[in-house]
Amino acid sequence: MKYRTLGKTGEKVSILGFGAMRLPHFKNNNQINVEESDKILSYGIENGINLVDTAYSYHANNLSGKGNCEEYLGNFLDENSYRDEVLLSTKLPSWLIKSKEDMENIFEQQLKDLKTDSIDLYMLHSLNEDYWKMFRELDVFEFLDEILSSGKAKHVGFSAHTEMDWIVDIVDDYDKFEFGLTQLNYLDERYQSGKEGVEYLASHGLGTMIMEPLRGGRLVQNVPQDIMELWDMAEEKRTPLEWAFQYLWNMEEVNTVLSGMNSLDQVKENIEIAEKSEINSISENDMEIIKEVAWEYKQRRGNDCTGCGYCMPCPNGVDVAGCFREYNVAKMLNDPAGSAMHYFSLDNGTRADSCIHCDDCLNHCTQMINISEDLKKVEEFFGKKYTYF
Ligand code: SF4
Ligand code: SF4
Structure with missing residues (x-):
């Protein structure tokens, strides 16, 4: 050793x-x-x-x-x-x-x-x-x-x-x-x-x-x-x-x-x-x-969110960058259970299911992501409740 x-x-x-x-x-x-x-x-x-x-x-x-x-x-x-x-x-x-x-x-x-x-x-x-x-x-x-x-x-x-x-x-x-x-x-x-x-x-x-x-x-x-x-x-x-x-x-x-x-x-x-x-x-x-392997894994992610935060704060309290971060990691690694633990440790009221789809953030994304639409995918992916225990 x-x-x-x-x-x-x-x-x-x-x-x-x-x-x-x-x-x-x-x-x-x-x-x-x-x-x-x-x-x-x-x-x-x-x-x-x-x-x-x-x-x-x-x-x-x-x-x-x-x-x-x-x-x-x-x-x-x-x-x-x-x-x-x-x-x-x-x-x-x-x-x-x-x-x-x-x-x-x-x-x-x-x-x-x-x-x-x-x-x-x-x-x-x-x-x-x-x-x-x-x-x-x-x-x-x-x-x-x-x-x-x-x-x-x-x-x-x-x-x-x-x-x-x-x-x-x-x-x-x-x-x-x-x-x-x-x-x-x-x-x-x-x-x-x-x-x-x-x-x-x-x-x-x-x-x-x-x-x-x-x-x-x-x-x-x-x-x-x-x-x-x-x-x-x-x-x-x-x-x-x-x-x-x-x-x-x-x-x-x-x-x-x-x-x-x-x-x-x-x-x-x-x-x-x-x-x-x-x-x-x-x-x-x-x-x-090693960089190429990392890059290949990253191609499997759900969207292009860089976590820049330009779309925040959301008037309804959604942690957009946090939701997309956990969603992307889960997709990349094909590991919903592992990332769900991190996703559900985001505070109540900040997860994707709190988005009211008002589209106030639509023009703020630096990566042209349709945030409201993608948050629906996040919600569908993780659900509303942690169910992995
Ligand atoms: S669409 Fe959702 S994330 Fe965007 S501002 Fe409205 S509530 Fe917040
Ligand atoms: S502005 Fe776009 S890229 Fe930046 S955190 Fe918000 S969703 Fe992600």
Whole structure:
């Protein structure tokens, strides 16, 4: 296994981290299959993975509930004496917080469930503009100061699905953040904070953790023939999985990549790829191939929205750019379920079903999109209610 330093935390972290959001589980109730999960986590740790990442909500039965992943991991690490072998990372569920007491109560519950006195890497989960404003109003800084000074958290950071401006604000607002977890893969260089966000964090000394390296597996499952033909033109012969990881590990700004692994074969394969990876080793020609593959995937998108926002604010509150962003990603990857989660996390009243088709925005689109018509397609595609649980 290879290791890099996680920014100012100073921790040596394996470049492949074990994301525990998709552990082997029973289909009917999302309950973790303990025997299988023990097996794959043990293999990962015995073979050099020293970062295990979870969250309050992982392996929950609904979007807002508490999951059973932390409790499972607490038992697993304790019973197998692995706690001191790994950096344990977990997150405060921003969507459940209404007061400082909520932060304290949930944090204490997490320590108890994880059977630990101290969490190595503690994050505010899934920050965006609304959650960050809410946390600022509730003086989250006092809470973070307290868990740091008491030693109950060794390092604090955040995970974020947001645009670049908010990454800058978050980093500026609290100078004790030591790392950030953001989404990046070769398709998402410009999605959310993308590559620029990772470079920004690194340039400010923060550790960088990457999520969605495979876009929930979509970059490696059922790869279309024309895309396989492009990969075949690369100078270096790699599988789509190897390309997806190497694209990330090629960047020295990337410290660790979290992968939600759920089988022993996946863990073995990912570890092998991590061991072969090198910084700055992709040739110019192969970088062009990666761009072409990304471009080909993007041709499958639903419309040409660039997210410029010129059509907003909509008088009826519709987040036009947000709706089209999730619709396009879903079409591109043929993955309605994965994108529906992001689409339905747009606030009520801002999704496509709130469009009253007044056409006030019609002449404002920089890409000549008939917004009202395309929002009907978005509504038809995702429906009015999240139905994927
Ligand atoms: S057509 Fe829909 S999106 Fe456009 S301004 Fe009217 S309500 Fe808003
Ligand atoms: S103006 Fe057009 S391209 Fe820009 S965000 Fe609105 S729909 Fe998208």
